[in-house]
Amino acid sequence: MSQALPATIPASLFEQRADAIADAARELSVLGWTPATSSNFSMRVDADHAAITISGRHKGRLGRDDIMLIDLDGNAVGTDARPSAETALHTQVYRRWPEMNAVLHTHSRTQSVASRLFAADGAVRLQGWELQKAITGYHTHESVLEIPVFPNTQHMPELVARVDAWLDAGKPLHAYLIDGHGIYTWGRDMAETQRHLEALEFLLDCELDLKKLRAS
Amino acid sequence: MSQALPATIPASLFEQRADAIADAARELSVLGWTPATSSNFSMRVDADHAAITISGRHKGRLGRDDIMLIDLDGNAVGTDARPSAETALHTQVYRRWPEMNAVLHTHSRTQSVASRLFAADGAVRLQGWELQKAITGYHTHESVLEIPVFPNTQHMPELVARVDAWLDAGKPLHAYLIDGHGIYTWGRDMAETQRHLEALEFLLDCELDLKKLRAS
Amino acid sequence: MSQALPATIPASLFEQRADAIADAARELSVLGWTPATSSNFSMRVDADHAAITISGRHKGRLGRDDIMLIDLDGNAVGTDARPSAETALHTQVYRRWPEMNAVLHTHSRTQSVASRLFAADGAVRLQGWELQKAITGYHTHESVLEIPVFPNTQHMPELVARVDAWLDAGKPLHAYLIDGHGIYTWGRDMAETQRHLEALEFLLDCELDLKKLRAS
Amino acid sequence: MSQALPATIPASLFEQRADAIADAARELSVLGWTPATSSNFSMRVDADHAAITISGRHKGRLGRDDIMLIDLDGNAVGTDARPSAETALHTQVYRRWPEMNAVLHTHSRTQSVASRLFAADGAVRLQGWELQKAITGYHTHESVLEIPVFPNTQHMPELVARVDAWLDAGKPLHAYLIDGHGIYTWGRDMAETQRHLEALEFLLDCELDLKKLRAS
Numbered sequence: 091m092s093q094a095l096p097a098t099i100p101a102s103l104f105e106q107r108a109d110a111i112a113d114a115a116r117e118l119s120v121l122g123w124t125p126a127t128s129s130n131f132s133m134r135v136d137a138d139h140a141a142i143t144i145s146g147r148h149k150g151r152l153g154r155d156d157i158m159l160i161d162l163d164g165n166a167v168g169t170d171a172r173p174s175a176e177t178a179l180h181t182q183v184y185r186r187w188p189e190m191n192a193v194l195h196t197h198s199r200t201q202s203v204a205s206r207l208f209a210a211d212g213a214v215r216l217q218g219w220e221l222q223k224a225i226t227g228y229h230t231h232e233s234v235l236e237i238p239v240f241p242n243t244q245h246m247p248e249l250v251a252r253v254d255a256w257l258d259a260g261k262p263l264h265a266y267l268i269d270g271h272g273i274y275t276w277g278r279d280m281a282e283t284q285r286h287l288e289a290l291e292f293l294l295d296c297e298l299d300l301k302k303l304r305a306s
Numbered sequence: 307m308s309q310a311l312p313a314t315i316p317a318s319l320f321e322q323r324a325d326a327i328a329d330a331a332r333e334l335s336v337l338g339w340t341p342a343t344s345s346n347f348s349m350r351v352d353a354d355h356a357a358i359t360i361s362g363r364h365k366g367r368l369g370r371d372d373i374m375l376i377d378l379d380g381n382a383v384g385t386d387a388r389p390s391a392e393t394a395l396h397t398q399v400y401r402r403w404p405e406m407n408a409v410l411h412t413h414s415r416t417q418s419v420a421s422r423l424f425a426a427d428g429a430v431r432l433q434g435w436e437l438q439k440a441i442t443g444y445h446t447h448e449s450v451l452e453i454p455v456f457p458n459t460q461h462m463p464e465l466v467a468r469v470d471a472w473l474d475a476g477k478p479l480h481a482y483l484i485d486g487h488g489i490y491t492w493g494r495d496m497a498e499t500q501r502h503l504e505a506l507e508f509l510l511d512c513e514l515d516l517k518k519l520r521a522s
Numbered sequence: 523m524s525q526a527l528p529a530t531i532p533a534s535l536f537e538q539r540a541d542a543i544a545d546a547a548r549e550l551s552v553l554g555w556t557p558a559t560s561s562n563f564s565m566r567v568d569a570d571h572a573a574i575t576i577s578g579r580h581k582g583r584l585g586r587d588d589i590m591l592i593d594l595d596g597n598a599v600g601t602d603a604r605p606s607a608e609t610a611l612h613t614q615v616y617r618r619w620p621e622m623n624a625v626l627h628t629h630s631r632t633q634s635v636a637s638r639l640f641a642a643d644g645a646v647r648l649q650g651w652e653l654q655k656a657i658t659g660y661h662t663h664e665s666v667l668e669i670p671v672f673p674n675t676q677h678m679p680e681l682v683a684r685v686d687a688w689l690d691a692g693k694p695l696h697a698y699l700i701d702g703h704g705i706y707t708w709g710r711d712m713a714e715t716q717r718h719l720e721a722l723e724f725l726l727d728c729e730l731d732l733k734k735l736r737a738s
Numbered sequence: 739m740s741q742a743l744p745a746t747i748p749a750s751l752f753e754q755r756a757d758a759i760a761d762a763a764r765e766l767s768v769l770g771w772t773p774a775t776s777s778n779f780s781m782r783v784d785a786d787h788a789a790i791t792i793s794g795r796h797k798g799r800l801g802r803d804d805i806m807l808i809d810l811d812g813n814a815v816g817t818d819a820r821p822s823a824e825t826a827l828h829t830q831v832y833r834r835w836p837e838m839n840a841v842l843h844t845h846s847r848t849q850s851v852a853s854r855l856f857a858a859d860g861a862v863r864l865q866g867w868e869l870q871k872a873i874t875g876y877h878t879h880e881s882v883l884e885i886p887v888f889p890n891t892q893h894m895p896e897l898v899a900r901v902d903a904w905l906d907a908g909k910p911l912h913a914y915l916i917d918g919h920g921i922y923t924w925g926r927d928m929a930e931t932q933r934h935l936e937a938l939e940f941l942l943d944c945e946l947d948l949k950k951l952r953a954s
Binding site for chain 4: 125126128206207268271272298305
């Protein structure tokens with residue numbers, strides 16, 4: 091492993107995070123949500139650092155060597171490896187919410203298609219689905235779960251600014267879509283984050299199916 | 307295992323039920339019908355008791371410790387664990403039909419979407435499908451298989467009352483959908499119940515596909 | 523095994539046929555084409571006998587004890603087991619074509635839905651698909667592959683008569699659908715029959731997809 | 739192995755190519771992209787030779803004996819085996835681009851349906867999808883990725899001429915569809931070629947889904 095660690099981070103801690111990321115990535119790859127080396131994943135290591143996937147690797151076959159340490163400004167720490175191009179979207183989560191410890195970004199067909207379909211509306215609004223209760227803080231199908239769709243760009247600061255603007259307007263945010271691209275979601279630990287992602291994919295799938303059927 | 311058993315229930319009997327529930331749950335989880343810790347499953351243990359899944363567990367990884375004993379009023383017996391929030395819908399089946407011994411509640415995408423689509427009609431009416439014969443008591447594709455769709459609520463007594471009203475009106479009932487939620491079905495043993503569930507999912511899938519195609 | 527064999531049929535021959543049927547059934551079950559104990563399969567054993575699945579068994583878990591011997595009038599030979607209710611459709615193939623040695627009847631969602639959709643037309647007509655060449659005798663995508671759809675009935679002699687009428691009219695027949703039910707296809711050996719079934723499912727899937735898309 | 743090799747090609751080189759082809763074929767077969775013995779695969783061996791699948795084999799169970807050597811005019815070298823009927827489309831790639839070392843031709847349902855749907859337009863034009871960046875040379879979702887759809891024919895020289903005409907007109911080409919048939923794509927090594935194929939299938943899937951949904 092070409093990853094050197096700061097004295098304050100024990101190897102066992104970094105390895106635990108790397109293994110948790112690789113395990114989650116393998117499950118998501120089998121589902122087909124990480125096509126053609128897309129998608130990226132991270133976990134917080136401590137108040138100032140996160141572990142994140144190195145750019146361009148096949149997400150179904152990650153090992154510890156495919157995960158690297160960064161600081162919360164997105165700089166590589168103790169390695170020459172290049173973090174994902176979208177690292178700034180991960181560190182934004184860790185900086186804004188001290189209680190959040192994992193971020194998953196996937197790229198399923200449903201996520202890509204839903205983002206295109208609802209891009210003009212600026213958001214997908216979900217209501218009436220029992221599974222909304224799988225998102226932490228939701229206790230009834232009668233609530234509205236709003237997932238913004240931001241325009242895609244190859245320039246990350248634009249996206250960071252859009253997320254900040256949404257949050258600074260005081261709106262709740264548990265996940266967001268990027269147009270033609272995929273989804274970002276997070277949670278207090280990897281299990282909660284995976285549950286959020288699984289529920290969001292299910293809800294988007296249901297919403298698209300219902301749209302097709304209601305038109306018929 | 308923190309489950310104490312009444313003297314009248316041998317450990318081997320409870321364990322047989324717990325294992326049968328865990329095995330069925332694993333198969334249903336692989337099919338994607340239990341997303342994000344949703345769904346619940348039970349089996350009758352004797353005239354006064356049932357074994358049921360503990361609330362909130364991942365349905366693909368259930369062990370004996372994830373199953374608990376309840377009486378037919380839905381009270382925990384010999385454990386501090388909390389049964390599924392929807393326990394009253396399971397015990398209703400065991401109280402009304404002494405010959406029924408297993409209840410499966412799942413939450414597939416097809417079940418969720420079909421329930422939304424047919425909620426206004428109050429029921430899905432299936433006719434002309436050979437697979438209707440997989441439901442006990444049906445011998446020809448010419449019969450009508452009616453599956454009511456009840457409004458969703460977080461208050462279980464309302465749902466119990468709707469099921470009672472349907473049955474007290476003398477209508478046949480082999481399964482029901484809850485709007486935006488999922489399906490309940492039951493049988494004399496786990497194999498029959500699994501056959502019912504598999505056939506119902508297939509029939510709902512076919513009905514939705516046909517609706518999309520007939521519109522085109 | 524409660525199957526007694528005539529002196530002219532060696533045990534090894536019957537067992538080879540039973541194993542080939544069970545292997546094919548397992549593959550088809552994994553694909554979801556045999557829901558809820560539906561579907562039935564057979565192979566010719568000699569000029570006067572066939573091996574066929576016993577009624578009502580789970581098609582993903584067949585062993586030699588789930589296969590029985592019949593004569594070509596559909597009578598059980600050397601066993602008290604009950605053959606599939608649709609045995610007459612299998613024996614019809616073996617009686618009309620001495621060169622045919624395997625019959626597969628499955629019940630996939632696509633087969634069920636396509637049969638309902640094209641029932642009024644009396645047939646599905648496929649043209650322009652390269653995979654039509656997977657059906658023995660077809661050498662170009664420009665040919666027309668016609669698959670009749672017969673009305674469903676619980677009375678087998680009606681179906682036998684419809685198949686006979688089609689063939690007696692001199693029309694080619696490689697497979698047929700039964701409305702709301704499934705497909706029958708056959709071949710000179712199990713490999714050819716499986717290739718036919720796989721190609722037909724693919725072609726029906728494509729035809730339904732294209733119909734949905736052309737309407738949009 | 740009935741494959742004799744020219745003195746200039748070590749057995750280990752041919753075997754490496756054969757194993758890489760068989761491994762890729764197995765993965766593509768599991769995805770259902772090679773139905774009923776369709777599809778064919780090749781890799782360059784040296785400046786004058788390629789290894790290619792023998793005609794008509796089941797693509798999920800290829801071994802070294804199912805791969806043969808050809809020269810770049812499509813003639814068998816050191817074997818009596820018959821190469822795929824579509825060999826000329828593989829050798830065309832190796833002759834036109836010295837840097838290309840692998841060609842994959844599959845036959846998924848999505849590829850078949852998309853080719854029929856867009857045949858009249860002569861091409862599928864993809865824009866706005868982040869995953870376009872998985873095709874070598876594409877760096878933004880704002881670019882247009884054009885995949886021509888050529889008419890199907892059982893006469894290969896016609897197809898070769900259409901590909902040549904497209905390229906001679908100076909248009910970029912990373913893959914092409916054949917109407918009612920499937921896709922061809924290539925790359926500098928097998929990993930790049932598999933990434934191209936995976937991304938193209940995903941993009942075609944998304945485009946078809948979006949078309950269905952935009953109509954609703």
